[in-house]
Amino acid sequence: MRHHDHDHPHEPVAADEPPAGARARALEELLVEKGAIDRDDVRHRIDWLVSRSPADGARLVARAWVDPAFKERLLVDARAAALEVGLDPGPSPLVVALENTDAVHHVVVCTLCSCYPKALLGPPPDWYKSLPYRSRVVSDPRGVLGEFGLTLDEDVEVRVVDSTADVRYLVIPRRPGGTEGMREEELAALVTRDSMIGVSRAGPPLMFKS
Amino acid sequence: MSYRVGQQVRVAERSHDGHHRTPSYIKGKIGRVERAHASFTNPETRAYGRDGLPEKELYLVGFAYDDVWPDHRGGRDRIYADVFEHWLEETA
Numbered sequence: 442m443r444h445h446d447h448d449h450p451h452e453p454v455a456a457d458e459p460p461a462g463a464r465a466r467a468l469e470e471l472l473v474e475k476g477a478i479d480r481d482d483v484r485h486r487i488d489w490l491v492s493r494s495p496a497d498g499a500r501l502v503a504r505a506w507v508d509p510a511f512k513e514r515l516l517v518d519a520r521a522a523a524l525e526v527g528l529d530p531g532p533s534p535l536v537v538a539l540e541n542t543d544a545v546h547h548v549v550v551c552t553l554c555s556c557y558p559k560a561l562l563g564p565p566p567d568w569y570k571s572l573p574y575r576s577r578v579v580s581d582p583r584g585v586l587g588e589f590g591l592t593l594d595e596d597v598e599v600r601v602v603d604s605t606a607d608v609r610y611l612v613i614p615r616r617p618g619g620t621e622g623m624r625e626e627e628l629a630a631l632v633t634r635d636s637m638i639g640v641s642r643a644g645p646p647l648m649f650k651s
Numbered sequence: 652m653s654y655r656v657g658q659q660v661r662v663a664e665r666s667h668d669g670h671h672r673t674p675s676y677i678k679g680k681i682g683r684v685e686r687a688h689a690s691f692t693n694p695e696t697r698a699y700g701r702d703g704l705p706e707k708e709l710y711l712v713g714f715a716y717d718d719v720w721p722d723h724r725g726g727r728d729r730i731y732a733d734v735f736e737h738w739l740e741e742t743a
Binding site: 534535537552553579580581582583596598599600601602603604605606607608 | 672673674676686688689691694709711713720723727728729730731732733734735
């Protein structure tokens with residue numbers, strides 16, 4: 442990059458910048474220069490993304506656990522169910538909720554890129570975007586789930602769902618035993634990001650209060 | 652061509668230059684239509700700045716693991732993927 446004869450100002454390419462980061466920055470600068478996007482669009486999208494978190498998806502799951510009629514609506518049309526509780530389901534026209542039961546366990550992957558229900562779960566974890574997860578969970582799901590600490594009985598049907606197109610998938614984990622008396626807000630704290638991807642169960646939250 | 656839920660289908664076994672959303676591990680495999688989602692613009696043309704029209708029907712297709720990864724352990728496990736109509740074929 443010694444030759445640099447165009448005339449707009451920008452930060453120099455740093456030697457320690459990761460190649461993907463440098464490429465993204467170069468693309469952004471080119472798109473801004475061409476007038477395809479402006480910097481405010483980019484900032485606005487990033488703000489939107491980081492404002493989302495798994496707490497949003499957890500609200501849907503907890504509501505489904507306490508309200509069977511809501512769960513049915515969530516399973517029929519998760520986008521409409523999210524709107525019903527005041528959540529922004531994101532730009533995908535179709536969001537599908539998959540219910541884990543004692544007989545069926547869903548786990549979601551995007552083998553072709555990193556499709557993820559960002560509006561309801563926030564930014565995806567790095568491992569979800571990594572080649573090892575994307576390639577191995579489809580060929581050896583039980584092995585990969587085991588590495589996450591989740592061992593399923595042989596008679597449980599594992600369903601790997603590869604989100605290859607426009608649909609975004611959200612797993613409804615099983616409600617943990619012993620939570621019968623808990624309120625919806627307390628239940629939501631049990632619903633983790635990983636349990637809504639399907640690589641773990643919903644579980645007791647870690648607490649560092651004492 | 653449209654398909655109904657429960658119907659057996661084969662994923663076309665063809666190569667495709669350029670962007671497409673059919674993963675190679677299911678090409679040529681026989682599965683079952685699990686859901687008929689809706690129609691969406693075609694990513695194969697949209698990826699190159701075109702409008703993606705006409706829209707294509709998108710299906711969730713389920714496969715038995717044994718048919719896709721023969722050395723898989725876990726006999727009843729299934730793998731699902733979303734496949735556009737023009738990548739599906741009727742089985743005999």
